Amino acid sequence: MAIMPLVYSNELMLFNFVMFLTLAQGLNIIYGFTGYLPFGYVGFFGAGAYGFALAVMHLHFPPFAALAMGGAAALVVAVVLIPMLRLSGAYFAIANLAAAQAIYQVISNPALEDITKGPYGVSLSEVFAPGLSYAVALAIMAATFALVVWLRNSRFGLALQAIREDPVSAAMAGVSVVRGRTIAWLLSALIAGLVGGVFAWHISVFYPETAFDIGVSIFATVFTLFGGPATLSGPLLGVAILYGVYNAIGITVPQYFQLIYGLLIVALVMFLPNGLVSLLTRRGIRVP
Amino acid sequence: MLFGAIAAGLVFGLYFTLVGLGLNLIFGVMRIVNLAHGDFLMLGGFAAYFLFYLLGLHPLVAAVAVLVVFFLVGLPIYYIIVPRLLLARDSEMLSVILFFGLSQVIEALTAIVFGTTERSIPGRVLGTGPVIILGQRLPSAWVFGAAVSSVAVAMVYLYLYRTRLGMLTRAVMVSRDEALATGIDVHRVSAIAFGIGIALAGIAGVFAPFMLGSVTPSIGVQINVAAFAVIVVGTLGNPLGTVLGGVIYGVSLMLMQTYLSSWAELLPNLLLIGVLLIRPEGLLGRKTRRA
Amino acid sequence: MLSRILLLLPLVWFALAGGAHAQAVPSEIKIGSLYASSGPFASISMPVYYTLKMWVDQTNAAGGVFVKPYNKKIPIKLISYDDQSSTATAATLYNQLITQDKVDLLVADSGSVLTSVAVPIAKEHKMFLFDVSGTGGTFFTADNPYIALMADPVSTIWPKYIADFLDSTGVAEGIKTVAILYATNDFTTTQANAVRGFIQAAGKLKIVYDQGVPTTTSNYTVLINNIANANPDAVLHLGYAGNDIAFFRNLQDSGQKFRFVFGIYPGEEQDELTKTVGVGGLTNIFSYVPPSSYHYTPNFGPTLEQFHAMWDKAHLPGVEFGANAIYGYMTGLVIERALATTESLDQMAIHNAVFGLSGKLTTMDGSFALNEMGAQVGEITPLGQLQADGKGGLKLVVVYPPELVNGKPIIGK
Numbered sequence A: 001m002a003i004m005p006l007v008y009s010n011e012l013m014l015f016n017f018v019m020f021l022t023l024a025q026g027l028n029i030i031y032g033f034t035g036y037l038p039f040g041y042v043g044f045f046g047a048g049a050y051g052f053a054l055a056v057m058h059l060h061f062p063p064f065a066a067l068a069m070g071g072a073a074a075l076v077v078a079v080v081l082i083p084m085l086r087l088s089g090a091y092f093a094i095a096n097l098a099a100a101q102a103i104y105q106v107i108s109n110p111a112l113e114d115i116t117k118g119p120y121g122v123s124l125s126e127v128f129a130p131g132l133s134y135a136v137a138l139a140i141m142a143a144t145f146a147l148v149v150w151l152r153n154s155r156f157g158l159a160l161q162a163i164r165e166d167p168v169s170a171a172m173a174g175v176s177v178v179r180g181r182t183i184a185w186l187l188s189a190l191i192a193g194l195v196g197g198v199f200a201w202h203i204s205v206f207y208p209e210t211a212f213d214i215g216v217s218i219f220a221t222v223f224t225l226f227g228g229p230a231t232l233s234g235p236l237l238g239v240a241i242l243y244g245v246y247n248a249i250g251i252t253v254p255q256y257f258q259l260i261y262g263l264l265i266v267a268l269v270m271f272l273p274n275g276l277v278s279l280l281t282r283r284g285i286r287v288p
Numbered sequence B: 001m002l003f004g005a006i007a008a009g010l011v012f013g014l015y016f017t018l019v020g021l022g023l024n025l026i027f028g029v030m031r032i033v034n035l036a037h038g039d040f041l042m043l044g045g046f047a048a049y050f051l052f053y054l055l056g057l058h059p060l061v062a063a064v065a066v067l068v069v070f071f072l073v074g075l076p077i078y079y080i081i082v083p084r085l086l087l088a089r090d091s092e093m094l095s096v097i098l099f100f101g102l103s104q105v106i107e108a109l110t111a112i113v114f115g116t117t118e119r120s121i122p123g124r125v126l127g128t129g130p131v132i133i134l135g136q137r138l139p140s141a142w143v144f145g146a147a148v149s150s151v152a153v154a155m156v157y158l159y160l161y162r163t164r165l166g167m168l169t170r171a172v173m174v175s176r177d178e179a180l181a182t183g184i185d186v187h188r189v190s191a192i193a194f195g196i197g198i199a200l201a202g203i204a205g206v207f208a209p210f211m212l213g214s215v216t217p218s219i220g221v222q223i224n225v226a227a228f229a230v231i232v233v234g235t236l237g238n239p240l241g242t243v244l245g246g247v248i249y250g251v252s253l254m255l256m257q258t259y260l261s262s263w264a265e266l267l268p269n270l271l272l273i274g275v276l277l278i279r280p281e282g283l284l285g286r287k288t289r290r291a
Numbered sequence C: 001m002l003s004r005i006l007l008l009l010p011l012v013w014f015a016l017a018g019g020a021h022a023q024a025v026p027s028e029i030k031i032g033s034l035y036a037s038s039g040p041f042a043s044i045s046m047p048v049y050y051t052l053k054m055w056v057d058q059t060n061a062a063g064g065v066f067v068k069p070y071n072k073k074i075p076i077k078l079i080s081y082d083d084q085s086s087t088a089t090a091a092t093l094y095n096q097l098i099t100q101d102k103v104d105l106l107v108a109d110s111g112s113v114l115t116s117v118a119v120p121i122a123k124e125h126k127m128f129l130f131d132v133s134g135t136g137g138t139f140f141t142a143d144n145p146y147i148a149l150m151a152d153p154v155s156t157i158w159p160k161y162i163a164d165f166l167d168s169t170g171v172a173e174g175i176k177t178v179a180i181l182y183a184t185n186d187f188t189t190t191q192a193n194a195v196r197g198f199i200q201a202a203g204k205l206k207i208v209y210d211q212g213v214p215t216t217t218s219n220y221t222v223l224i225n226n227i228a229n230a231n232p233d234a235v236l237h238l239g240y241a242g243n244d245i246a247f248f249r250n251l252q253d254s255g256q257k258f259r260f261v262f263g264i265y266p267g268e269e270q271d272e273l274t275k276t277v278g279v280g281g282l283t284n285i286f287s288y289v290p291p292s293s294y295h296y297t298p299n300f301g302p303t304l305e306q307f308h309a310m311w312d313k314a315h316l317p318g319v320e321f322g323a324n325a326i327y328g329y330m331t332g333l334v335i336e337r338a339l340a341t342t343e344s345l346d347q348m349a350i351h352n353a354v355f356g357l358s359g360k361l362t363t364m365d366g367s368f369a370l371n372e373m374g375a376q377v378g379e380i381t382p383l384g385q386l387q388a389d390g391k392g393g394l395k396l397v398v399v400y401p402p403e404l405v406n407g408k409p410i411i412g413k
Helices: A011-034 A042-058 A063-080 A082-086 A089-107 A110-116 A130-153 A155-165 A167-172 A177-203 A214-227 A233-252 A254-271 B002-030 B037-055 B059-087 B091-114 B140-162 B164-174 B176-181 B186-211 B217-233 B239-259 B266-278 C002-024 C042-061 C087-099 C111-116 C118-124 C160-172 C186-202 C221-229 C241-254 C270-277 C304-314 C323-341 C347-356
Strands: B131-133 B136-138 C029-035 C065-067 C072-074 C076-082 C105-107 C129-131 C147-149 C177-183 C206-213 C234-238 C260-263 C286-288 C361-363 C366-368 C383-388 C394-400
Touching: A011 A130, A011 A155, A011 A177, A011 A214, A011 A233, A011 C087, A042 A063, A042 A089, A042 A110, A042 A177, A042 A214, A063 A082, A063 A130, A063 A177, A082 A089, A082 A177, A082 B266, A089 A110, A089 A214, A089 B091, A089 B217, A089 B266, A130 A155, A130 A177, A155 A167, A155 A177, A167 A177, A214 A233, A214 A254, A214 B091, A233 A254, A254 B059, A254 B091, B002 B037, B002 B131, B002 B136, B002 B140, B002 B164, B002 B186, B002 B217, B002 B239, B002 C221, B037 B059, B037 B091, B037 B186, B037 B217, B059 B091, B059 B186, B091 B217, B131 B140, B136 B140, B136 C221, B136 C241, B140 B164, B140 B186, B140 B239, B164 B176, B164 B186, B176 B186, B217 B239, B217 B266, B239 B266, B239 C221, C029 C042, C029 C087, C042 C076, C042 C111, C042 C304, C042 C323, C065 C323, C076 C087, C087 C105, C087 C111, C087 C118, C105 C323, C111 C118, C111 C186, C118 C129, C118 C147, C129 C323, C147 C347, C160 C186, C160 C234, C160 C260, C160 C383, C160 C394, C177 C186, C177 C221, C186 C206, C186 C234, C206 C221, C221 C241, C234 C241, C241 C260, C241 C270, C270 C394, C304 C323, C323 C347, C323 C361
Parallel strands: C029 C076, C029 C105, C105 C129, C129 C147, C177 C206, C177 C234, C234 C260, C260 C286
Antiparallel strands: B131 B136, C065 C072, C286 C383, C361 C366, C383 C394
């Protein structure tokens, strides 16, 4: 991935690949490991993007400090939304979606124009640095992968999966259910926030609709599910295949694009609900 | 201005009751999040449009046609998708994704076949002249929509509480496994409920060109959030609750439009989150449902 | 010896000159563009795509476009991708066009939102951006020469004629108070700010209602009631087509009457609005007069009637004839003139060629005039009114500016 910009010069597409790889893993942490599906995952992403933007516009922070602010902004949102973890299943998903929409509506409101530039969008041309921001995105991706590997192989990760399968039994076995979930939630949000921040840095001009595009949540979810949650290679496979197909289709057969993608999702859930890697795990082969 | 907003909210809210009714039934019976609900509604709107312009059918007639057709279409959709879905470990979550995929397919097909321009039906078809309630001038189409919605709610209530099939449906809503254990044909009951739910979405869609101005293939998504807000506030599984939810939604939306207009869209989201966190069983809920 | 060299010289000279020419002439001119086949921007994007393509096909049928530096006609290849109204996808695709397809000319998708992501990308790659209808004021800055707005006037001056009309004819007819209702997105909020600014600067009218509502608003009944409570003589509604449809339907249903009511789309998309709102709901409404409803006399390219005939023959699926149909074709015309006058295919030479057309080119879209930052300050849409044509339909009559007027305005009592 690091040398690809030298090989394939549409580096914005590469950047998007890196971004989705990281987001899918971030979603994996909360969904694959704890079973909560944050349908409004893009809320953290957008919070991170605007955290970065506000730090640059109003506090004149240099990019790395602003990136930290982006991550912090997402964490703040996550903390505020912790009470949602009491909800289960579909309720949580919908509530989370509503929360992401609410954040979007607050940020894009013209009443807040002086702070967030409201509906006019943000322009951060003074920190525009495509090469550097790409490198930082790669670093964030690597760190996230390391985190998932650790989770996959550690006691904490095992505890999380226990919580996912049966919270009552897990609690009886001494696993701190609430603490485990909360930590996974915060980690997941932090990752999305950092990715949002580096996205803002890389693209430097965006409207609120772009930063809070529900498509981001959808893609991250579908990629993770397609590959197989709770594994490292699942989301990786998902992004590589599906996002690759997305770009290929988008460029060659555009008008049937949404249709093909929708059918793919339906087929996926119907026939491979545990993802592509389940083809291997069913046979007892362990994947990383 | 205040009473006018409340009056408008009541009438508009009753329409949203209809929007949420079908979703309520499906979620209550199958614990499936039908994210394609808004898109079935959109299809109902397009059906009404074409039936009006090609065959000259009055929307009420179209509504009856839509009721029958969508119900019949809902049955096979249920049987193809749902039993398989329920076998998976995490069916609630997967249903979110599956029906999202379905909604994309519906939206894409509609856009490909019919194009993306806004479609509308002239308002005077449902009566001319404003109806004045509490000083507020309301389109007669709104009053019509509210009336149809009230009839639909009454019929669903009668179905659930006065028919045998309805009683079985309520049993399945409380606990699917126990219902199965007592010998109820859960799939048959659910399929019928699913069909009714889709039919209700379609009927709500027939009136959408009047209540919302116009329909395009992409209105499904925004409808969904409002529909969820309505059913969650009003308690799942209880059709009278959906009335309450719709009215609350409508009135608060109109009040927001009057006093804090640019924040009006924030409301359904906050309402949804607020109710889920504070009183997840909804305003009419009795048992503490594990929300 | 010397004589042999002298004999050879002309041969060498011819070889070099001919060779240099031969290796530099490209076999085709690649034009890259994006369109949205689905999502909220599809209805303004698809007409542009189809008519740009129409221009490409017609030009190729005539042997190609004349490119001055090579002194010959070269065929055009149009490379277009679908961004589905998503800005993130659009950004990737603009990059694809520039870095992978290596297009010679870059055309943006429609509307400010989808154009916005192209602006920094074009600037970074030093690629001139043919901005079709992205009118956001922030796109045009002194430090970026790689952009010019083709077909719409920039949002900050677009509503000028509304304010001028109200301040002159309106005041003369006794109009004293104005209500402004707008949707909170970049395009319509900028227009609202502009018209508010013009009105306040002139100081002759009082603004009694001034509210923004979300762009997703689809019911205006309560809003109309609230406006009526403030008793304005004039009401300005600035929203997208979906907002206008709901607003005018609700206005008709409510039975409220105002002396002057303005909406952007009754004029801009007259066919579509008439179908959805109905003749009764749009009678005597004021709106912009788009190029699709006004017969400018072009000095290049077809007239409106000729173009409409071309459109009808093409039988394009699922799109309405309106302003956007003209924008696509007209962008092609600007490209044609630019290639015919440019010194080379270098992007700054293209810039000079395009800016050189300012003040000299009049198409069916009006007079093309750019300010030094690339914003379109010509092609300002006149103010018009939809009046009953006596045959059960509506005709759009220009009421301002005075030099283009072709009818009398009807201001209610």
